[in-house]
Amino acid sequence: MQTPTLLALLLLLVLAVYGTGFSRALGAARSLGGVRNLASLPSYYGLFAALWCGLPALLLLGAWIAFDDAVIRAMVLGSLPDKPDTPSGQNLLYAQIQNLSAGHLIGEKTPQLQSAADYLNRLRHNSSNLQAFLSLTLAVGLAAFALLRCSPKLCAREKVEKVLRAILVACACAAIFTTVGILLSVLFESLRFFQSVPVSEFLFGLHWSPQMALRADQVGSSGAFGAVPLFTGTLMVSAIAMFVAVPVGLMAAIYLAEYASRRVRALAKPILEILAGVPTVVYGFFAALTVAPFIRDLATSVGLQASSESALAAGLVMGIMIIPFVSSLSDDVINAVPQSLRDGALGLGSTRSETVRKVVIPAALPGIVGGVLLAVSRAIGETMIVVMAAGLAANLTANPLESVTTVTVQIVTLLVGDQEFDSPKTLAAFALGLMLFISTLVLNFIALHVVKKYREQYD
């Protein structure tokens, strides 16, 4: 039976069980003289039975779907008398068997493969039958059990609420699982990478060229994994972006909070927010096809040599993207500064700009710094703009008109396309991802901490 049909069937069963539980409780109530003689409302008896019926069956189904492919694969490979030792060889063999069982094999058909494919088909068929049978039996059995347990004295509501509460807790823990998942996935692959490339070379090496030789005797592509050019490239692009975003965003926030009339504020704020809603791939396109040629032409006209994929173009556009981020965060903290501070400064005769510069900004500084740090972490992690506009060559340069590459660009180029999971080239992407994750995590942590402390100060 197909999984969607099975799910639909389970859903119907759950609804039926809910109805049964509900009506049985109503019946019991009638004989006792009203619903108030039951320990819980009738709908809770329905829910109680429905949860017993649906939840374990769904969990079983989920586990089955998650693991059946792996189990079948192990069984098929186990049935083969002579199989390759390497994981990649086994993958290849299994892919052949899968193709054969689906009916489109390119290449020669050995009887051994054919029998393995037949075995695979049989296992799949059995697995889906067994899955349907087991989950339906479980659902029906537990529903019967729950319905039998339903009596006017049973506190169904408490039991239902306990289950619901457990579900709520599980959902709240999803965030933790995600963080752990990210950590585990990048950490494990990075450790494997550091087995073949020493950490010191990765962190302090000045040469990055991740091509690995296909053959041992190949010339010039031994692979070098010194990530310093990537770090400097990332820093340069982010610095250019912050150079644009921080002054503009901050001044815009100050103007909107301190000077602008209500109408200007109502108009200008949403327009700036549009910049935050534009997808990054659109900025990338804009940077690569409009801004970069413009900068190149401009540089050529004043006699400078500019690459068509300059760090300046990517940084500039990234800065534009981050403006609303900086301005809305600063706007929040500026508005959180108590009005009494402003009134005091104005009352002593300072002009508005003096109030802002000497009173409001110093008071809001921790919050602004936190916002800027968050913006930096965004600039470091931004991907599409640099992928489309900043180029691939790992140059160690301080010239913003030259092309540089960043950590995120390298992750994308290393992982898009064909990959094998035992080459340092692919694993390098995870090591870069680890660096990215750690640095943004530290920045975020400091920033959120600073902002929180600052909020507490004025609350």
Added chain:
Amino acid sequence: MTDLTQAQVRERIAKRLASRHRKEKLFRGLGIASIAFGVLAVVILFSDIISKGSGAFMQTAIQLQVHYDAQVLGIDTVDDESLAWANFSGVIRQALRERFPSATGRSAKRELYSLVSSGAPFTLRDRLADNPKLLGGSETVWLAADDDVDTFVKSLKGSEAGFRGRTSDQKAGWIEQLLGSGELKKRFNTTFFTNGDSREPEQAGIRAALMGSLFTLLVTLTLSFPIGVAAAIYLEEYAPKNRWTDLIEVNINNLAAVPSIVFGLLGLAIFINFFELPRSAPLVGGLVLTLMTLPTIIISSRAALKAVPPSIREAAMGMGASRMQVVFHHVLPLAMPGMLTGAIIGMAQALGETAPLLMIGMVAFIVDVPGGITDPATVLPVQIFLWADSPERAFVERTSAAIMVLLSVLIVMNTCAVLLRKKLERRW
């Protein structure tokens, strides 16, 4: 120094006042300039995209008199098998030769044949399949022009020479001749909305990417909204204030600021390599985007729950409702508009996301429109990324047009969120 007369003090203040006012004006001017810079960026960005992309909604087509000559086609009857290998390009070539008999010699003929899109034979095949009686007869049809022709025609404005690219003088002459006689005109580009991706710009469309985006968003929404709301309810209504809850909170806030590409790495390592889910599938894309949008949804749902005044809870408790009943019967319905707004904003964010989907293989060149969440698919932003990389000039305008479609969907979503908030949110 300390013995200044009042007059002197007044004089000094008056002197400094001018410079202070100048500074005030400058400061204010800087503020206005910053706002103007932001607004200008919006205007330039949008006008650039629109001016580049509006052309893609029109497609140049050429009118030809075609004979469905059975001999040229090499078939006697019309059925699936014969249609599959019938020589429709021969028919088109014949029609082109008849229209321009002056073209002789191999290179001239090759130029001539390249007027029409390489997808045109399929148009004829579909027409013949729909109407088998046409076999042996003839009709006039509009066939899509090649992208070079399209680019050339669109760049012809007034008396300017237009963008030639690979177009030779001879070909340009033919095109102008066709244009003059009305046999070549621009029509609304339906292909752009009905086709999947293609290597030929004139046959490339966004339908497959749109469907892929739709399936991905469906997966994201069905997972992230319930989980996000449940997490928010727990954290806001139940969680005791202890270290464990603090950890969850810090975690959520941090996750909201983790670069999206890191979620792609997670998807690649866990969903694809560990659980062996299919690559390029909307299912995996949706899972990754779920993890990415969860913090957004949790944070906005918590804000919505926080906005419901405690008096509601106290009143319900006072009437004897259990804690769960208070939340599900009273607080949740009141917080729903805010949560929905948050969900729409999260979905808009997910719709525009590209980087994590590149990691899980949604960049493959996929022509077919996906039919479900496990079919290989691509999404609109990734399609934009792929087209932006293509060398053909005609892809630039298609990329911009796809961006226009994406931006309009996003604008609609955000407007919905704003309207919903205005209409349903109650001020207490």
